[in-house]
Amino acid sequence: MTDIxxxxxxxxGSAAAIRLARSGRSVQLFEKSHFPRAKLCGGFLSFExxxxxxxxxxxxxxxxxxxxxxxxxxxxxxxGTVAESPLPMPALSVSRAVMDSLLLEEARRSGVxxxxxxxxxxxxxxAPITVIATGRRSSLGSSTPLFGIQALFEDMDGITDQVxxxxxxxxxxxxxxxxxxxxxxxxxxxxxxxxxxxxxxGVLMRFAAQNPVLAHHLRRAKRRGPWLTxxxxxxxxRRLTAPRTFYVGDAAxxxxxxxxxxxxxxLYGARLLLQALTQxxxxxxxxxxRLWKNAFLPSLRWNAVxxxxxxLPLLREPALHLLNNIPGSLNRLTDxxxxxxxxxx
Numbered sequence: 001m002t003d004i005x006x007x008x009x010x011x012x013g014s015a016a017a018i019r020l021a022r023s024g025r026s027v028q029l030f031e032k033s034h035f036p037r038a039k040l041c042g043g044f045l046s047f048e049x050x051x052x053x054x055x056x057x058x059x060x061x062x063x064x065x066x067x068x069x070x071x072x073x074x075x076x077x078x079x080g081t082v083a084e085s086p087l088p089m090p091a092l093s094v095s096r097a098v099m100d101s102l103l104l105e106e107a108r109r110s111g112v113x114x115x116x117x118x119x120x121x122x123x124x125x126x127a128p129i130t131v132i133a134t135g136r137r138s139s140l141g142s143s144t145p146l147f148g149i150q151a152l153f154e155d156m157d158g159i160t161d162q163v164x165x166x167x168x169x170x171x172x173x174x175x176x177x178x179x180x181x182x183x184x185x186x187x188x189x190x191x192x193x194x195x196x197x198x199x200x201x202g203v204l205m206r207f208a209a210q211n212p213v214l215a216h217h218l219r220r221a222k223r224r225g226p227w228l229t230x231x232x233x234x235x236x237x238r239r240l241t242a243p244r245t246f247y248v249g250d251a252a253x254x255x256x257x258x259x260x261x262x263x264x265x266x267l268y269g270a271r272l273l274l275q276a277l278t279q280x281x282x283x284x285x286x287x288x289x290r291l292w293k294n295a296f297l298p299s300l301r302w303n304a305v306x307x308x309x310x311x312l313p314l315l316r317e318p319a320l321h322l323l324n325n326i327p328g329s330l331n332r333l334t335d336x337x338x339x340x341x342x343x344x345x
Contacts, residue, residue, distance in 0.1 A: 002028045002113075005127035007120035008134030009035065010096075011263050012249025014103035015270035016131050018056055021110040023274060028113045028127070030120030032134075035104050039096035040150045040228040042174045042185045042257050044070070044163055047089035048338060049264035052271060057109075058102045065102070066179030067092040072162040073330060075323070076213035077316060078169070083323040084162075085330035091260075093163070093176040093183065099263075129244055131273065132251045133266075145190040146171075147231030148257070149200055152181040156221040165258060166214040167310055168207045172258060173214055181224050187257055190232060200227045235307075237300070240292055241285040246273055253296065258310065259303045259337040265296060268339065295340050302336040 006017045009031030021027045045053070045067070053059035070091040075083045108114050156175070159182045164175040171188035186207065196203040201223065208215040237253045240246070249266035272295060276288035309315045323330045 002026050002127050004028070004129045004131060005030070005120060005123070006112075006131045006133060008132065008249070008251065009033075009104050009107075009114070009116070010039070010100055010133060010249060010266070011103060012251070012266035012269055013131065013133030014100070014107045015052065015056055015267050016133060016248050016273055017107045017112045018103070018110045019270050019274040020131075020277070021107070021112045023278065026113075027111070028115065028120075029104075029107055030115045030118045030123070031104070032117065032119045034116045036097040036101045038225075038228060039100065040148050040185065040230045041096045041263070042150075042163075042260065043094050043096060043176060043178055043183050044174075044260040044263070045092040045094055045099075046260055046264045046338070047087075047091055048261075048341065049267050051341075052264075052267040055271075056103065056267070057106050058099075061102050062092070062094060062099060065098050067094045068161075068177050068179060069093075070161055070163050070176060073334065074162045074164040075320060075330075076164065076166045076211060077320045078167055078211050079317055080212045081317060081320045081324065082213060083320045083330055085323075085328075085334075087163075088331055088335070091163070093178050095178050095180060095183075126244075129246070129277075132245060132247050133249045135238075135251045145232035146187055146235065147190055147193055147229060148185065148187050148233060149193075149203070150183065150185040150228045151200075151223050152178070152225040153184055153218075153221045154181045154224045156182040156184075156217050157219060158217050163260065164217075166207075166211045166217075167316060168210045168214075169313075172310065173204075173207055173211070174257065175217065182221070185257065187233075200229075240289050246276075246285070246288055248273055252292070253300070255300070256303050256307050258306060259299070261299065261303075261337065261339060265339055268295065268341065272342075291342065295342055299337050299339045302333075306333070306337060 003025040006029040017029045170192045173186040196206045248269045255262040272291040
C-alpha cells in the first residue's frame with residue numbers, strides 16, 4: 001500500500017520523496033522523463049540550499065561532479081552601468097542534468113519506488129496523499145506571457161566566478177559558468193520572441209545589441225548545445241494544497257529567476273511538507289500553508305519589488321547607479337529576496 005505518490009522528479013519532488021521515505025512512509029515517485037536529461041534552468045544554488053543538500057546526502061556528490069563555485073553578483077544595464085558585489089557566501093552553479101540525477105538516485109537509496117518514463121497523472125488508483133512537483137508552464141492568462149530560453153556556450157569572454165544578469169528591453173539574460181560551458185538563460189516576453197524569432201540565435205543577437213556588456217561576452221562565443229525553451233510562464237503562487245494533495249516547487253510557486261532562489265526554495269519546501277505532515281495535532285494542509293507562507297512570502301514580496309525596478313526603464317538605470325555607489329546595498333537587497341529558514345526546525 002503506497003502512502004504517498006509524488007509526481008515529478010525534479011529537486012522539489014525528489015527531495016520530498018527522500019524526506020517522506022526516510023520518515024517511514026511508503027513512497028512512489030513518477031517522472032515522465034528518463035534521467036539524465038537537460039532542463040531549462042539558471043542552475044544557481046544559493047548558500048541557503050547547502051544545509052538541505054547536505055541533509056539529502058547530495059552536496060558532496062554535487063561538488064565532486066563539477067559544481068562551479070560562484071563568488072560575485074553582477075548586474076549590467078542597457079547603458080552599460082554595472083553593479084557588482086561579492087556574494088555573502090559562495091554559491092554553486094550546477095547542471096540540472098547532474099543535480100536531478102543525483103537526487104533521484106538518493107531517492108532510490110532511501111527506499112522510494114521510482115518510475116521513470118511514466119506520467120503519474122495517468123495512474124487511476126488514488127493514493128492517500130499526492131505530492132505534485134511538476135508544472136512550470138501555465139495556461140493562465142497573462143497580459144505579458146513570459147518565455148524562458150537557454151543554451152550552453154563556449155569561448156565566452158569575462159564569465160568567471162560571477163552570476164551575471166544583463167538587462168534587456170523586455171527581460172534579462174543570465175550568465176553563469178558550469179563545467180559544460182557558460183549557461184545562458186534568458187527570460188523575456190512572448191511578444192519579443194515573436195518579433196525577433198523564430199531563430200533563437202538571431203534573438204540572442206538582438207539582445208546583445210541592447211546591452212553592451214552582453215555583446216562583449218558574446219563576441220567570440222559559440223553555442224555548443226541545442227536551445228531549450230519553456231513557456232508561457234506565469235510568475236507567482238499557483239496552489240499550495242487541494243484535498244489529499246500538496247504542491248511543492250514550481251507547482252506551488254514559480255519564482256522569478258532574477259532572484260536565484262527557485263531551487264533553494266524547492267528543496268526547503270520539501271522540509272516544510274514533512275514538518276506539516278508530522279504535526280498530527282494540526283490539519284496538515286493548513287499547517288503546510290502556514291509554514292510555506294511564513295518562510296517564503298516576505299521574500300516573494302521583495303522579489304516583486306525587484307521585478308518592478310528592472311522592468312521599468314525609468315527606474316532601472318537610477319537603481320543600478322544607487323546600488324553601484326552605496327557600499328553593501330546590492331547585498332542588502334539580495335538578502336531581502338532570500339527566504340526565511342524557520343527557527344523551529
